[in-house]
Amino acid sequence: MPAEAVASGLSASTWSAADPLVEVRRLTTWFPVRSGVLARTVGQVRAVDGVDLTIRQGETLGLVGESGCGKSTLGRSILRLIEPTSGEVRFKGQDMLRMGPAAMRRMRRDMAMIFQDPFGSLDPRQTVGDIVGEPLEIHHLARTRRQRQERVRELLDLVGLASSFVDRYPHEFSGGQRQRVGIARALAVDPTFIVCDEPVSALDVSIQAQIINLLERLQEKFNLTYLFIAHDLSVVKHISDRIAVMYVGKVVEVSSARELYQSPQHPYTGSLLSAIPIPDPTVERGRERILLKGDVASPVNPPSGCRFRTRCFKAQPRCAESEPPLDTVRLGDHLAACYFPLG
Amino acid sequence: MSLHLLELDDVHTNLTLKAGVVRAVDGVSFHVDAGETLGIVGESGSGKSMTALSIMRLLPRSGRIDSGAIRFKGRELTGFSEDEMEEIRGTEMAMIFQDPMTSLNPVYRTGWQVGEPLQIHRGTDVRASLAAAIAMFKKVGIPEAEKRVAQYPHVFSGGMSQRAMIAMGLTTSPSLLIADEPTTALDVTIQAQILDLLRNLNRDSGMATILITHNLGVVAGICDRVIVMYAGRVVEQGRTEDVFAHPEHPYTWSLLHSIPRLDADDREPLKVIEGSPPDMMRLPSGCKFQPRCPFAVERCDKDEPELRDVRGHLARCWVTQAGTSLNGSVDAG
Numbered sequence: 172m173p174a175e176a177v178a179s180g181l182s183a184s185t186w187s188a189a190d191p192l193v194e195v196r197r198l199t200t201w202f203p204v205r206s207g208v209l210a211r212t213v214g215q216v217r218a219v220d221g222v223d224l225t226i227r228q229g230e231t232l233g234l235v236g237e238s239g240c241g242k243s244t245l246g247r248s249i250l251r252l253i254e255p256t257s258g259e260v261r262f263k264g265q266d267m268l269r270m271g272p273a274a275m276r277r278m279r280r281d282m283a284m285i286f287q288d289p290f291g292s293l294d295p296r297q298t299v300g301d302i303v304g305e306p307l308e309i310h311h312l313a314r315t316r317r318q319r320q321e322r323v324r325e326l327l328d329l330v331g332l333a334s335s336f337v338d339r340y341p342h343e344f345s346g347g348q349r350q351r352v353g354i355a356r357a358l359a360v361d362p363t364f365i366v367c368d369e370p371v372s373a374l375d376v377s378i379q380a381q382i383i384n385l386l387e388r389l390q391e392k393f394n395l396t397y398l399f400i401a402h403d404l405s406v407v408k409h410i411s412d413r414i415a416v417m418y419v420g421k422v423v424e425v426s427s428a429r430e431l432y433q434s435p436q437h438p439y440t441g442s443l444l445s446a447i448p449i450p451d452p453t454v455e456r457g458r459e460r461i462l463l464k465g466d467v468a469s470p471v472n473p474p475s476g477c478r479f480r481t482r483c484f485k486a487q488p489r490c491a492e493s494e495p496p497l498d499t500v501r502l503g504d505h506l507a508a509c510y511f512p513l514g
Numbered sequence: 515m516s517l518h519l520l521e522l523d524d525v526h527t528n529l530t531l532k533a534g535v536v537r538a539v540d541g542v543s544f545h546v547d548a549g550e551t552l553g554i555v556g557e558s559g560s561g562k563s564m565t566a567l568s569i570m571r572l573l574p575r576s577g578r579i580d581s582g583a584i585r586f587k588g589r590e591l592t593g594f595s596e597d598e599m600e601e602i603r604g605t606e607m608a609m610i611f612q613d614p615m616t617s618l619n620p621v622y623r624t625g626w627q628v629g630e631p632l633q634i635h636r637g638t639d640v641r642a643s644l645a646a647a648i649a650m651f652k653k654v655g656i657p658e659a660e661k662r663v664a665q666y667p668h669v670f671s672g673g674m675s676q677r678a679m680i681a682m683g684l685t686t687s688p689s690l691l692i693a694d695e696p697t698t699a700l701d702v703t704i705q706a707q708i709l710d711l712l713r714n715l716n717r718d719s720g721m722a723t724i725l726i727t728h729n730l731g732v733v734a735g736i737c738d739r740v741i742v743m744y745a746g747r748v749v750e751q752g753r754t755e756d757v758f759a760h761p762e763h764p765y766t767w768s769l770l771h772s773i774p775r776l777d778a779d780d781r782e783p784l785k786v787i788e789g790s791p792p793d794m795m796r797l798p799s800g801c802k803f804q805p806r807c808p809f810a811v812e813r814c815d816k817d818e819p820e821l822r823d824v825r826g827h828l829a830r831c832w833v834t835q836a837g838t839s840l841n842g843s844v845d846a847g
Contacts, residue, residue: 237701238672345790375557375791376728377806380772380784387783402701405731409774409781432776446706447776448731452754454777455734462710463703465657466671 186264192364192396193226193249198258200241200248204471217470218244219255220420223497226364231390231397233411233428235404235443237467240417242400246366249398250282251275262364280310283357287369288349299344299352300337303327306359326355330385347378354385358393366398371406383410404447408432413504416440419468419478422497426505436500436507436514439479477509485511517588518545519722520569520690525582527561527568536794538564538577540746543821548689551716551723553737553754555730555769557791561746562726566692569724570609571599586690604635608683612695614675618667618682625651625663628682635686643685650681654711673704680711687719694726709736730773734758742766745792745802752827760841762829764809767840801832809833809840 200219203212218241226232236242247253249260251267260267267278283306297305304323306312313319324334330351341349350370357365367386371379387410389395401407407414408428415425416437424437435441442461449455463482468474474481480490489510500507527539539561546552556562567573569584571591584591586602594602603609611617619627628650629643638646644663651659654677662674670678676696683691693712697705713736716723725737733740733754740757742750742765750763761767771785789806792798798805804814813832821830825839834840 237703347790376730376769377557377772377787377791380774380786381788383774384783384786404702405774405776408776409778409784429779442703444776446702448705448709448729448735449775449777450730450734450758450770450773451775451777452734452758455731460706460710462707466673466704467701 188228190228190264191225191261192228192263193224193398194259194261195222195224195226195245195249196259196261198222198224198245198248198255198260200244200253200255214471217241217420217473219248220470220473222258222417222420222422224415224422224425226396226398228363228396229390229394230412231399231410233407233414234398234400234417235402235407235414236417237402237443239419239467239470241420241470242417243368245417246284246368246398246400250279250284250366252284276310280312280360281362282364282366283360283362285350285353285357285365285367285370287373295341298338298340299327299332302341302352303337303355303359306356310360312360322359323355326358327352329358329389330355345378346374347381350374350382351385354382354389358389361393362395364396364398366400368400369402370399372401372403379406386410404443416443419473420470421478421508423479423509424505424507425497426502426507430502430505434513436502436505436512437479437509438483438485438511438513440507441513442484485513487511518585519548519587520724521545521583521585522565522569523583523585525565525568525584526580527564527573528578528580529564529574529576530578531576534795537746538794539568541582542743542746542748543582544741544748544751546690546722546724548722549716549720550738551712551725551736553733553740554724554726554743555728555733555740556743557728559745559791559794560743562743563694564746565743566609566694566724566726570603570607570692571596572603572609601635604631605686606688607690607692608686608688609692609694610676610679610683610696612698614672614679615667617679618670618675620667622666623664624667624670624678627667628663628678628685631682631686646685647681650685651678653715654678654681654684655707656681672700673707676700676704676708677711680708680715684715684721688721690722690724691715692724692726695728696725697732698727698729705732712736730758730769742769745794745797747802747830748821748828749803749830750828751821756825756827760825760839762824762827762834762840763803763831764807764833764840765803768806768808801830809838 199221201215201217204214206213234242248255300323303326304319307319327334332351371382399410411428414428414431415422418439424440442463445461465482468478468481476491476494480486495508495510497506497508500512523543525539525542529536529538542565554562568579579592625644625647629647632638632643632646647663648659656662656677697708737754740754741748744765750766768787772787800815800818804810819830819832821828822835824834
């Protein structure tokens with residue numbers, strides 16, 4: 172369905188709020204593997220390897236997968252924080268990958284990112300006021316110093332932090348408070364679209380719910396669209412309208428959150444779901460587990476055909492011969508890249 | 515009276531830091547019996563790892579067991595010399611950690627490392643210890659064991675390293691295995707494999723396991739009994755089914771209500787635990803959870819409750835000890 176939209180020449184002028192906010196087409200992001208004294212390229216890490224994805228305005232699309240599956244690279248490639256190798260990323264109908272720096276800069280005002288640890292990459296000598304206010308400077312969103320201070324206080328208030336925090340430094344904060352600062356910074360540009368990359372995984376269990384509820388509240392208030400990347404499927408299912416499952420650089424299944432849980436089609440999704448422990452001994456002890464053999468395949472030399480076949484309990488010779496496209500299984504909005512789905 | 519495999523009695527472990535003394539383990543008592551899996555749950559700073567390190571006597575330099583007794587097979591360990599502890603750690607107790615890469619030595623072949631405890635503690639020769647390592651690799655599910663023992667740790671994936679570390683811990687057939695967040699760094703499909711392995715080892719060998727984790731789902735899956743720690747104290751203790759079915763400490767209750775469940779079919783906002791984990795340098799008066807507690811009454815910030823029996827298991831809470839059931843009070847939180 173999205174392919175038709177591209178073919179029909181969806182462009183900025185024809186884009187309306189009913190159209191997908193973000194459309195990702197055949198996106199690839201490869202990283203060279205270098206070796207030897209001359210650092211010659213000896214291979215490619217196919218971190219993102221031909222991904223199609225649609226994100227609708229106002230929804231939360233969850234993106235799950237195990238470490239190294241390419242989900243973070245995909246999130247960053249969509250925002251062009253990492254330069255993709257090929258493909259298309261249309262934001263409000265415009266192809267971001269073919270945009271010049273000035274246009275890209277205007278576009279950036281509409282999007283933001285929330286990181287696992289927002290302070291990992293920031294100057295510890297910056298105050299919270301500087302951190303949250305920086306995007307306002309970059310995009311010239313505050314004319315006077317006074318305006319900037321007011322906006323920063325407003326943002327801190329939105330995320331539940333006292334405005335007295337503006338002059339304090341990151342190290343004075345707990346993990347949960349830091350993540351609130353990270354969220355305030357993301358909101359500074361008044362974005363439409365936010366990529367949340369593992370926003371709660373580094374937090375204590377008792378703090379995770381605070382941040383999840385805050386993200387949901389903000390979404391409702393500002394009609395935000397989220398791409399929510401996480402490895403914890405329980406969290407993703409709770410917050411997402413739809414979920415995409417990634418395995419070794421590919422999206423292997425996408426569907427509504429409820430349907431993905433109730434009737435997963437791809438064997439990988441099925442095993443992933445069955446591996447998530449449920450905090451209830453009576454439920455947990457009666458569950459059937461699909462235990463996978465072996466480890467995740469290498470993104471440098473992915474297996475031929477379906478990349479999951481080396482661990483799959485349903486694999487047949489056909490799976491090694493050709494790669495099943497994402498719409499091999501199509502149940503309405505529910506797509507899965509599998510020749511022998513769970514059904 | 516039957517003897518427990520391991521018994522802690524009012525253990526206090528302090529950390530002396532520049533900023534002051536932290537009472538990391540503050541009067542912890544519990545026991546573990548042969549063949550059972552005991553879970554210890556808590557957030558960072560709750561004292562769960564320090565409790566384990568106190569048992570193993572692997573505390574950081576700033577740490578010291580100040581008082582209390584740790585009895586293992588009837589022997590009082592706190593009076594043991596470093597040499598005596600070394601012998602016990604090598605043969606009767608083993609510990610595995612969250613990050614296997616920090617426990618495997620990168621310059622030695624994995625097979626040699628896994629067999630080494632046998633050479634040191636049992637006087638086994640190199641050839642026999644390597645054969646034992648191969649057998650252990652097979653037992654923990656490492657494929658191509660004969661080839662793998664000759665490899666160095668860096669070629670092992672996360673799941674394989676964790677298996678190798680478990681193998682290393684198990685070579686001398688210890689009676690107690692302490693696993694500190696053994697699956698936290700692993701992907702869920704690998705986590706499921708490792709938990710399955712621990713469950714089988716437990717059943718087949720009669721070894722006791724203490725599993726330290728922050729993941730209540732993992733506890734629900736493999737622990738017979740569970741201890742919940744908060745601010746260096748045990749706040750709840752009991753059979754896993756009982757604690758999950760009717761938590762009698764508000765911290766446990768709140769944790770169970772704040773985590774999204776995969777099998778829940780609603781998108782209600784999660785019940786939130788207000789505030790942050792406690793600052794161990796500045797603990798509140800009375801019950802340590804009281805500032806974050808949705809059930810707190812007047813007494814809670816004045817006196818600290820003891821760990822007492824409430825409906826069949828132990829809880830440190832004035833409210834439930836007075837007869838109130840947390841599950842009945844729907845609007846809390």
